[in-house]
Amino acid sequence: MKETIETRAHSDLARVSDYFALLKPRVMSLVVFTGLVGLVVAPGEIHPVLAFTALLCIAIGAGASGAINMWYDADIDAVMERTKERPIPAGRVSASEALAFGTVLSVASVVLMGLAINYVAAALLALTIGFYVFIYSMWLKRRTPQNIVIGGAAGAFPPMIGWAAVTGDVSAESLVLFAIIFMWTPPHFWALSLWRDIDYAKAGVPMLPVVAGRDVTRRQIVLYSVLLCPVAVMPYFLGYAGAVYGIGATLLSGLFLLLALKVWRSKDEESAKQLFAFSLLYLFLIFATLLGENLIRTVI
Ligand code: HEM
Numbered sequence: 001m002k003e004t005i006e007t008r009a010h011s012d013l014a015r016v017s018d019y020f021a022l023l024k025p026r027v028m029s030l031v032v033f034t035g036l037v038g039l040v041v042a043p044g045e046i047h048p049v050l051a052f053t054a055l056l057c058i059a060i061g062a063g064a065s066g067a068i069n070m071w072y073d074a075d076i077d078a079v080m081e082r083t084k085e086r087p088i089p090a091g092r093v094s095a096s097e098a099l100a101f102g103t104v105l106s107v108a109s110v111v112l113m114g115l116a117i118n119y120v121a122a123a124l125l126a127l128t129i130g131f132y133v134f135i136y137s138m139w140l141k142r143r144t145p146q147n148i149v150i151g152g153a154a155g156a157f158p159p160m161i162g163w164a165a166v167t168g169d170v171s172a173e174s175l176v177l178f179a180i181i182f183m184w185t186p187p188h189f190w191a192l193s194l195w196r197d198i199d200y201a202k203a204g205v206p207m208l209p210v211v212a213g214r215d216v217t218r219r220q221i222v223l224y225s226v227l228l229c230p231v232a233v234m235p236y237f238l239g240y241a242g243a244v245y246g247i248g249a250t251l252l253s254g255l256f257l258l259l260a261l262k263v264w265r266s267k268d269e270e271s272a273k274q275l276f277a278f279s280l281l282y283l284f285l286i287f288a289t290l291l292g293e294n295l296i297r298t299v300i
């Protein structure tokens with residue numbers, strides 16, 4: 001009897017962790033962080049409980065769209081080394097359960113955002129979920145190597161959602177935060193795809209290195225890294241970030257560009273891995289600097 005209860009408890013725990021994995025929690029953490037920064041930097045006031053609720057909605061919406069993506073991409077995920085142990089291809093969660101889970105959470109996140117925060121933030125959240133699920137996952141991912149350039153917009157919306165939660169609108173300042181992530185996404189993903197291209201080729205996904213080759217991909221990485229530099233310092237020139245951010249963003253973007261150039265010149269896997277790892281640190285630090293500076297300015 002004891003053994004049965006323990007076994008059941010163990011399998012229940014496994015199910016909880018599988019459902020958690022459907023939410024792509026590590027990606028979600030950075031998404032929520034960018035949403036938090038949008039919310040803090042936006043002009044105006046928001047009650048802490050409402051701020052927490054807005055961030056919760058972003059987290060739930062991001063996770064839910066990740067679960068729907070895993071439902072739709074289960075066939076691809078089963079073929080790729082990197083993803084074959086995910087809950088659906090590994091047979092630990094059924095595809096229909098994942099779809100139901102993702103759909104219910106998506107609707108709940110948008111409804112809660114609309115009722116508790118405002119309709120603009122709710123509409124932006126719905127747009128973001130729709131972009132990731134329909135535009136990126138269902139339409140572009142399997143059709144064009146530009147999939148992540150256009151589809152990448154999904155990941156760029158969260159700071160705008162955070163901003164809109166406070167102000168109830170979309171502004172040039174929040175569009176700049178969108179543009180930073182938009183320009184960052186191609187180098188972020190294409191760096192990884194340079195050493196994961198065999199996986200994508202096996203799964204028949206037309207990622208850039210598969211379709212156009214690694215050299216073209218490296219050139220595109222440099223191009224977007226160059227474009228990222230001026231966009232990253234725009235918050236300083238628009239006046240909602242100070243000198244610390246201006247200097248920090250310049251140094252970080254310069255380093256980003258150097259690593260991108262290293263990928264282009266050396267053509268080895270190590271530099272691609274380095275750029276991918278730095279891309280995550282870069283986005284975190286850029287937004288953390290904006291946040292830190294803003295909080296300090298509020299206090300003094
Ligand atoms: C279309 C846009 C994007 C694509 C195609 C993409 C793709 C990927 C891929 C394939 C990985 C590797 C995951 C793994 O190793 O299993 C990854 C990792 C990651 N991405 Fe992105 N990404 C995109 C946008 C974003 C955005 C907008 C964010 C956050 C703001 C983000 C944050 C992360 C994080 C935090 C990781 C590391 C996760 C881990 O350690 O497992 N990504 N991304």
Ligand SMILES: CC(C)=CCC/C(C)=C/CC/C(C)=C/COP(=O)(O)OP(=O)(O)O
Pocket residue numbers: 027028031058059061062063065069073083125128129132141154155158
């Ligand atoms: C608020 C909200 C709804 C935010 C969601 C937006 C979001 C997290 C977009 C990021 C897109 C992303 C992680 C793509 C991964 O590509 P993939 O799905 O092809 O990667 P995979 O091969 O690892 O599945």
